[in-house]
Amino acid sequence: MVYIILLSFLASLFIWAGFIVTADHSDRRTVVTNGLWILVILLILKAIQTYAWLPSRNPLSLLGANLIWGAVTLVALYFLCKVTTHSSFFKTSVAAGGLLTVLLIVVAGGEAHSTFSVKSVAKSIQTKKVSSKAAPTFKRGVTPVALSPKTVKNRMNKNMSDVPNSQYFHLGDIQAQYYHGKPVYIAPVEFDGFFKYLSAKQRTPGYFIIDATSVSAEPKFVRKSMKYTNASYFNNNAQRHIYQDYPQWLVADNSEPQLEVDENGTPYYIETTYKSMALSHRINYSKLHVIAVNAVTGKTNLYTLKNLPKWIDEGITSDVADYMNTAYGKYQRGWLNMHLSKTGIQVPTNSEVISTFDRQGRVQYFTDFTNPRSDADSALGYSMINARTGQLIYYKTHGIMDSDGARNNADNNYKAQQWKSSMPVIYNINGKPTWVLSILDSTSAFRGYYYIDAADQSVHATGNNANEAVDNFRQALVDSGASAGNTAGTKLKTITGTVDRAALVTKGSNQDLLFTLSGSHTVYTVDGDDFQKALLTQNGDKVRIKAYVVNGKSVGNVEKFTNLNLN
Template identity: 85%
Template sequence: MLYIILLSFIAPVLIWLGFIATANPADRRTTIVNGAWILISLVILKIIQTYVWLPSRNPLSLLGANLIWGAVSLAAFYFLFRATTDSSLNRTTIAAGAGLLVLVIIVGGGEAHSAFSVKSVAQSIQSKKVSSKAAPTFKKGVTPVALSPKTVKNRMNKNMSDVPNSQYFHLGDIQAQYYHGKPVYIAPVEFDGFFKYLSAKQRTPGYFIIDATSVNAEPKFVRKAMKYTNASYFNNNAQRHIYQDYPQWLVADNSEPQLEVDENGTPYYIETTYKSMALSHRINYSKLHVIAVNAVTGKTNLYSLKNLPSWIDEGITSDVADYMNTAYGKYQRGWLNMHLSKTGIQVPTNSEVISTFDRQGQVQYFTDFTNPRSDADSALGYSMINARTGKLVYYKTHGIMDSDGAKNNADNNYKAQQWKSSMPVIYNINGKPTWVLSILDGTSAFRGYYYIDASDQSVHATGDNANEAVDNFRQALVDSGTSAGNTAGAKLKTISGTVSRAVIVTKSNNQALLFTLSGSNTVYTVDGDDFQKALLTQTGDKITAKAYVVKSKSIGNVEKFVNTNLK
């Protein structure tokens, strides 16, 4: 902090020396003494400002500080010395003013570069676009559907009696991570105000942890006294402690540190940081770093995203992921387009990302995008941001509802009970983009899952657990005549035989063929848009096809279809 204060007062000191040099010999002592008191007063204010605001040691920040404090000191020196001396101050004032004008140009240019070079910010995000058919798949027993954080917080709050002197504390933010290979939620116990901080001897007693996928899971309180937390005061505050060790690193998107625990259960606060260009604050998302502070000992470590310890699952904090989505959706064509023509602009439907657990054992942040100029509940696409690497995958969609539309649909089905949906996430189920939502009652207790076809709100299903809900939804797809493809856990098989039953069903404006083969009870679905001749199929026709067949289920989704009777 001393380093930053000294570098921030180069301009005020030079201005003071200039006044001393041009003062009359009779007035020089007065100029030195009074100027010193002015500088001492300004330094005290700077110390308070630095301690509270934690300004960066970035060169642009230091130049900006010199501009501000230089202007204040010039005004103070001028009016004080004009009233107490007979010296001519014009030459010194003009010279100092010219120097400050140069700083205005440099700092103004740097701030303008930071604000207007948004296209470069968007391009720094490691991203790729793929079809919605390549979206994450829901694999029963492998890809879990997590509990809603609202439910988790409700359960943890009910167990606050396990916390020693619980009247001093409240529950902090819920975080997702893997612990010993299993998806969990954790939440710190935080101080309930300054006086409680003093009463608790400046340490919190520990944190809660809970299985993220079991609907019957109960939270466990882990006793681990933490000194450096987000809720601590003075030098024990996690962000201030990080700043003391790494003042040259900027906090990414004004985010706060997040709690994570290593495989031994030791708690850490994780902050996403970056180093900008010398005369800019522009963030480069491809060069983010992570600072981890041990919440018990205060030891800090700096890591690049490529060299994160294996236990850090969210090197990219959720706050940073929110800004990444905004930058990706709004900044692709530059600042003018963002504010004027708005061509290609899309915005996240909700301001906060949703943490999900993928099949590879990593945390992914989900959000969907919508059109900022439309009131329709349609989604333009959705993204998954890898919380360890920061890579963003954007899934292009067409004709599907956004998360608000999915929540409204689910809520309407529970009007009588007054239950509400939560945590909408899209998975690919039987090749169909499908909204998966948790249903909560008025106390945020979990009541079940709700699955809805993102392109057809008439197709939906419920279940008390994830497996039951996905089975019911797959059956709903079959009943509606929906064709599908890349079902996770299904195998592509070549089939042939004689059609024993055949029926044409209509879904919206699309027709599909449902058929069975002699000697098999599997119901196969063929999309009429993909294979128009399939709609002419009759009982007794001989066919050959390739179909995805769901293991242990009598469901088959046809990818290739030939009716040999129609050749």
Template identity: 55%
Template sequence: MLVMTLMYSLLAIIIFICKSIFLRNKKQTLISLSILLLEILLIFIFVYCLLPSRNLLSLLLGNAIFGGIFLILNLFIGNFDDDIRRGKLWVNKSFSIGLSVVMVILLIAVGGELHSILSVKPTYNSISVKKVSSKQAPTFKRGETPVALAPKTVLNRVRKAVSDLPNSQYYKIAGTVQAQYIHGKAVYIVPVEYQGFFAMMKAKNIPGYFMIDATSQNATPKFIKKPYKYTTSAYFKRDTERQLYRNNPQWLKLGDGGAQLEIDNNGNPYWVETVYKSEFLSHRINYKKLRVIVMDAVTGKTKTYKLSNLPKFVDEGITSDVAAEINSNYGSYKHGFWNRFLGKTDMEEPTNNGPEDGVTSIFNENGTISYFTDFTNPNTKSDSALGYSMINARTGELTYYKANGIMDSSGAKSNANQNYKAQQWTANMPILYNVDGRPTWIMTILDKTHAIRGYYYLDAEDQSIYGTGSSPISALDDFRQALVNSGAKASNTPNSNLKQITGTVDRVAIVSNKNKVMFTLKDSQIVYTIDTDDFAKANLLRSGDNVGFKANIVNGQSIGNVTKFTNHNLK
């Protein structure tokens, strides 16, 4: 802190030295020294409380401001009174030199700030992007794809459990939920925070953290007793951000949020923060050169890692606020700074409908975590989505899925909310998946207390097609039935298990207004459905015909997506 105070006071000190040399007035020098010492004290308080950036541009701007303040204070206190009365202020060497230095540094700083703001194309180009077709989008697989609890629900359950802690009056749950895999299991980690300064002095340490199964509807939070010293709600040397700032002078914090708590496989807590080094005289970020600082929450020891060699237990080296920033820069700066305000060509705007800094943490089947968000058109008030992204939380790579003709997450939530208007329940955590080849919004329905009331699956292309259920699986089955009933075209989900079925037709119903044929086989209660736009000869199907086809079977309900249909009675 002392070094940073000195660096932000440097210009004021130089002005004082120059003034002392040219003025040679002991009384005024002592007054000026008193002003300098007072200003250094205020700068120390500024540095200690706000932890300002160590970026060279920030240091220049800070020196110009504090140096200018020192110069003005000397004027008002009377060090230049004689020159002012004689109209020779500008001839005063100490004032002239001080003012010139302040103006030069201020111009350099302002120029650097403008350059940082306007030259955004290199930042955009540094984002690792992989563009793919929407057909390659994540597929929702029955019984395999994890559907996480809404963070609001998790916090509600954890806050109720805090009262069970010893001396619970010292602690609170601030609202941070960390997605993580521990021993291959998807969990949420919720840190315990101090109620305030006096609570910290009484409690001495944080007693541990809460862990909850992220994918079980009825999961209850479990308190893990692992006391640790450093936390984001502590003060002075025990404050996480202060410890990270003090021990890593060469790295700058990225994003507006704080450090995130992650747990290793032995249950030990660590704070994780994404950092960067800016370019010379610029605030510009190179996303290809990000680093991650991992700090032991017990000892305060820190270590800096490249994204390519993070410890295995760190699932989100890219913190959620950094992911939101990457999305914003990707959508806004493809054609530079001015395009954002003038032409808006190819510009896409994140909807920021996620629960964590505008993004949603997704538990992937392969044991990794991604941040999801969708993009909409900033030029219109429509609710259509232009695409959506998945950012790998360990590597920072952004995978962009181009979309056409689908509603965005705001429209999806509004649609779901209308269906629960009477109950005053609301949709949360909209995530887009491929369900039987169709883009589908999957949402969690919560009541006013943030308790789970069900799940809502909405066809992103046709908002009249939706399914509901008390669990993700029952809602999926209801949605698939709705697809069948609507006659909507659906293709088989990639890599899904299709059943080859043969048999004799028992009963047939032709639904001409929806271009489909429904039939059953002898000795079977399942109703099969064929889209006649795909198989025109299905209109000729009759009882007793021998048929063969493939279909996805949905647990005793009607089946859509019949493929490779053959009527052996037709020659």
């Protein structure tokens, strides 16, 4: 930090030296004294500013600091010397002004490059574009839908009594990660202000951890005295500690460190960092690094994304993921297109990503994109960002509602109870993009799941748990005539059997056949428009069918139907 302060005053030193050299012999002592007082005052101000704000440390930022502090030094020294000496400093001031003009041109050029080279920023993101049919799917028996962070925070706050001297602390931000192979949420206990920081002897007592997918899970408080946190002050602040140990690395997108714990439960604060070009602030997302600071000991380590320890699930912090989505959606065709024609522009529907847990045991950040027009309510696509590698997978869609539309639909179904939806995420269910939302009451307590067909808001279902909700939703899809062809755990089976129960169901102007086979509890559905003879089926008829059947489900969709008795 000291060298950053000193490097910010090189221009000031040159200007001061110029005044000393050009001063009359009788005035030099006064010029030296004047300059020394000015520099001491400015150095103190710069030290306070650097310590408080942790400014960027790349060469462009240092040149900018020289420009600002040099200009202040020139003005202060010129007027002070004019009052206290008889020497003329006009030529010296002109030369100093020339130096500052050169700095201004260089700094302005670097800032312009940082602002206008947004296309290169977007291209640096590892991107893969796929069809929405390749979207994440459910795995039967594994709950892929996490509890809402609002619910988690509510439960953790109710357990703050487990924290020693809880009056000194409050709950920090909720983070998603895997712990011993299981998806969990963790949240640090943070200081509730400066005086509480002193009263707590500058250490927080630990953090909370909770199963992320069990609706009945209760948080557990883990006692682990932490010295280096986001809420700590002075040199114990996690970001300032990283700044001191790695001054050449810049904080990506002004993000804050996030808490993670290793397999032993040791807490760390994780920061996403990068090195920019010499005369630019432009970020290269393909060359991000991660700095981890041990919250107990303060030891720091620098990693590339390819060499992250296995326990780090979010080397890309959620703040950085937010900026990546913005860059991907807005910067693909450059700065002018972003502000003028807006061709191909799409913006994240919400400002914050949603952390999800995928089937491969990874944390993924979800967000959906919509048209920049304020009246648009359709989703153009959605992304999943791998929190370890930074790869952004974009799922192209058409004709589906965005997350705001899904939430409005869910909220309207709970107007009487005044419950609200939360955490909208798209999954692929029965080959259809489906919004999955958590329903919370006014206290943020979990009340159930809400599933809605992203392309048809009339098809929706609820359930007290994820499996019940998805079963009800699949039945709603069957009732609407949807196919089950692309559901995880689904197989197309050829089945021959005797009809045990049969019924005709009217759906609009059409009829469907619902039936069961002897020895099976599965209810099969046949579209009467596709197989008209199926409507003549009676109990005891022998049939041969090809049907999509989901493991563990009681509903099957018939793709081919033959009534052997009729033939």
